[in-house]
Amino acid sequence: MKARLVPVHFGSQPDEDFTRELQALERLLGAEAEFLQPVPIGTTLTASEGNAALFPQMLGSAYRHVADFKKIDIPILVITSEFATVSMWDWEINSYLRREGIRVSAPYNLDQAKKLCRALAVRADLLRARFIVYQDNPGEGFQPAIFKRFYWWEDECTRRMFDKFGITVEKRSFRQLGEAAKQIDDAKAEAVWQEWKGRLKIGPMPHKSLLSALKIYIKVKSEIEEAESGTKGPIRGVGINCLNESHFSDTTPCLAWNMLYEERKLIWGCEADTVSMLTKYLLNASLGVPVMMTNMYPFLMGDAALKHERIPYFPEVDREPENHILAAHCGYLGVVPQSFSTEWTLQKKVLAIVDDNATAIDARMPEGPMTLVKIESGFDRISVVEGELEQYAQFENSDCLNGAVLKVKDGPALLNRLASHHYILTTGHNAEEIELIAGVFELELNRM
The missing domain is CATH 3.40.50 (Rossmann fold)
Known part of the structure; x- marks a missing residue:
């Protein structure tokens, strides 16, 4: 472009x-x-x-x-x-x-x-680009009390994204995707594994788990190629309601997201979060910075955060615990492509909400300067927080086997202005560059 x-x-x-x-x-x-x-x-x-x-x-x-x-x-x-x-x-x-x-x-x-x-x-590409999201009845599956609260599934959110940026969100059935992936022959998945096995580090897991993960990659990739063979415009991101509707699949798309980004820089959407997808695409395509989505658990949230992650206490820090955040998603930091990682392994699933056959990525981004970013729900501002990724923390028998500990300047102020529990974690201090391009997208910078 x-x-x-x-x-x-x-x-x-x-x-x-x-x-x-x-x-x-x-x-x-x-x-x-x-x-x-x-x-x-x-x-x-x-x-x-x-x-x-x-x-x-x-x-x-x-x-x-x-x-x-x-x-x-x-x-x-x-x-x-x-x-x-x-x-x-x-x-x-x-x-x-x-x-x-x-x-x-x-x-x-x-x-x-x-x-x-x-x-x-x-900006010009967004006028013809598409996101594909696989979902059937978002919010109606597991943990509805949590998932029914999310703005990115609202028709208003999709309409505002289109009105502001031109991006089209194309919705497809996760049920059909999951069923079609299961029908793919093991030999086809084995052939893909032979192509990739020198590039992927796999932790202890049944071989069936790996093949199931590869079948999601095969099926999603084929649907992208089919979609782009027409005249409707390129596919720039794909998301799946992979937790709330996880009963539609015997696996998770984490490995597929890694492989598709490494192959074609395709942006991925955990939980079919289209606002996170849009944020990641803007940052990665414009600035070239590493991006990934994770959950925010500020230490100030106390027991509410500890209970959700099933951990007894927050990681120890040298000072200012009120200015620290535990970042974790799906048992680890979250879906991080290999090219953004200092360490990367595909592991067995952690969360009880997904199939026992599922997998998750255990990866680390570089310690040091980091920036948290998210386009806000009005699509007129972009939230930006600079800080440090200080360390990684592990809790056995929990939903946080390897999370990141982030430090920000003012934790209490941050809590009062957070745009979402999902934020995009980027490597480096990027507020200056984000402010530079924000004007191109007619976004005001909300720097915290």
């Missing part, structure tokens, strides 16, 4: 400085962007003309063109130096435009410019 940029010039024709700067940008950003025919300021620009308006040159006359800037109905990039950054002399113009209600993006290094271009391409 490349961003389609429409260069905009002042005056009736581009001048020499404009042309020179545009040529420099074409050299530096050619891998991330397609540069379209330049147009004069005052041209009405919409998504049909391009993904963003590019100003390779700013002039003082910009102050007298506010009405013309407001004719631009696509993101505006101000990249006015030969190094693919904003020029220092344009800070004042940019500040003036922002005060007039005109949103501009002005990268201050080449990497930012490239990421802005990738984010623009992702």
Whole structure:
């Protein structure tokens, strides 16, 4: 994917400085962007003309063109130096435009410019992209008192996602998927295992458990390929209501999600959480950061969190327990692709809610700087929390055999502003980059 940029010039024709700067940008950003025919300021620009308006040159006359800037109905990039950054002399113009209600993006290094271009391409891709989710009667299966509360299954959520981003959520039957996967011949799963066994570390488990996990991969992959053979647009993510409706399958999709991400960068949705899927896709495709979804268990939640994870106490920390969170999902940290992991093993299932034949991933992301992220339910803000992944904690005979201990700046404030029990854990401190691309997606940053 490349961003389609429409260069905009002042005056009736581009001048020499404009042309020179545009040529420099074409050299530096050619891998991330397609540069379209330049147009004069005052041209009405919409998504049909391009993904963003590019100003390779700013002039003082910009102050007298506010009405013309407001004719631009696509993101505006101000990249006015030969190094693919904003020029220092344009800070004042940019500040003036922002005060007039005109949103501009002005990268201050080449990497930012490239990421802005990738984010623009992702924004355009969402207009034709699809998520597939496998579910039948979400909330009606196991633990309905918990699962009936989740916003991502509401028609309103799906409609708002489409209205804001254009992404289409295509719903299919988990019951039918589970039954079809069981019918796949063992020999076919064995053949896939021969292709992958040198790349996968498998813990102690019956061979049948491994074959069942591989059959979900085979079936989901075939349905993606079939779906993409038509003209409806690419599949960018697949989710399954794998816990609440786990009675429809003799396994879990964890291994399939790992294999499909490693093969084709496909985003996955544990519990068919489409908001988490959207958040992960935006971050991973735009910024290239490692992403995964996990549950938040702040130490301040006390017994309510301990009971759910079946652990007697929270992990010991050196200081500030009120600013710590235990992150865990499905017995371990959660579904983490191998390419994001420092350690990775497919293990037997942990949770009682899933079939005894099921599996789960025991993986670790790097210790050190981390960022928690989630698009909020109104789809107008993105919640961002920077902190540290300090250590991993293990509790025998529990639902947290290997969880991560996260430290944030202000635990009490975080508890009052959390967007969900599901958050996207990313490696590194990424708030600055997320703020950079948030404007592309018309999201306000809710930094905690």
